[in-house]
Amino acid sequence: MAILVDDGTRLLVQGITGREGAFHTGRMLESGTNVVAGVTPGKGGQDYEGVPVFDTVAGAVEATGANASVIFVPPPFAADAIFESLDSGMSTVCCITEGIPVHDMMRVADYIGTKDATLIGPNCPGVLSPGKANVSIMPRDIFSPGKVGVVSRSGTLTYQIVNELTQRGIGQSTAVGIGGDPIIGTNFIEILGKFEEDPETDCVVMIGEIGGNAEQLAADYVRSEMKTPVVAYIAGFTAPEGKTMGHAGAIVSGGESTAEAKSEALRSAGIRAATNPSEVAELVAEALGG
Incomplete structure (x- = not known):
């Protein structure tokens, strides 16, 4: 599915x-x-x-x-x-x-x-379900059909991580780029819920960014509502406070909006949190038992 x-x-x-x-x-x-x-x-x-x-x-x-x-x-x-x-x-x-x-x-x-x-x-960047429908600006050649869902605030990081999953032989069910603006139509929790209900998604990759508290809210949801394993990466470990980095919603105000604080909240919820994008595929393989 x-x-x-x-x-x-x-x-x-x-x-x-x-x-x-x-x-x-x-x-x-x-x-x-x-x-x-x-x-x-x-x-x-x-x-x-x-x-x-x-x-x-x-x-x-x-x-x-x-x-x-x-x-x-x-x-x-x-x-x-x-x-x-x-x-x-x-x-x-x-x-x-x-x-x-x-x-x-x-x-x-x-x-x-x-x-x-x-x-x-x-x-x-939109939504892409490999082999089924491409409603996006994403490069379809890096995708392969499989059972890992991807939800992300970052387009380019989505491409990098999907490409590394594919190179490792790990296909994707659907990739969803929710957008990086302060006000968007759908948040992490809504997409995580849809993946949780999908019998053909065996693991989910969540790609977050500095700024706001969306990732912490998602961590609470994963801890209380999800059985599907989740692997995460938060972009912006070296971002200086007070700077908007790429997306309008990616601005560090200190405290819980930093990449370090978000990653720690994810780990506390039992989510495997990578320290760099290349580590994500390795953690996904581990979560899938590979």
Whole structure:
């Protein structure tokens, strides 16, 4: 199995005719993903690589039965694109867009709870279930089908760790990049819960960052709710206090937001916490009994 996206995913691309949308639509099609529609207002009736383009998400869903969307819409309009997908009944919405104003995401955060949907992102690499569906900007060639789930705040660290897992012969069930902004649609706990319920995920890798307390909350959840083993890595061991490092949500204010403090909280919950990215694959093999 997989979580969020699989071979039943019928994908709609918002912003399909833009540079990023067009490029990554081609890559998702090459992955075998069932891309059934694109949306760009004012360009309905066109097509891209055989994918029909519509003016609205509602029109695209009615015509194609799309059940998931990926958003490549410029920041000023991205929140409205999220609302449009949520209102059209999408089960999974991945917002790749970076730089959405925080006050726009506050409106989205208030609204998402009224819908039976999962929003991944914004400012994220998306979701990829190897061999089933690629709803992301992730490089598919580094993935292999298997039974290790991956959830991460960092895109590039996801790629590195997935590549090392694959090189070690350890495949993945689904990789989820939740995004690194202060306000995102889905947190670690929600994704960990989905992996816990997936009978074909035997281990989970959690990749965190400095800033906030999301990893500590996840550690408490793992300790009380999960039987599936979890391996973690926290980026930012050498980050100076008061500096934003890469992501808007990755800022060390001291105390519990440091990589050291987060790693210690994870270990206290029985989670294997790596001290560098390359150690993750070794700890996963150990957790799987290999």
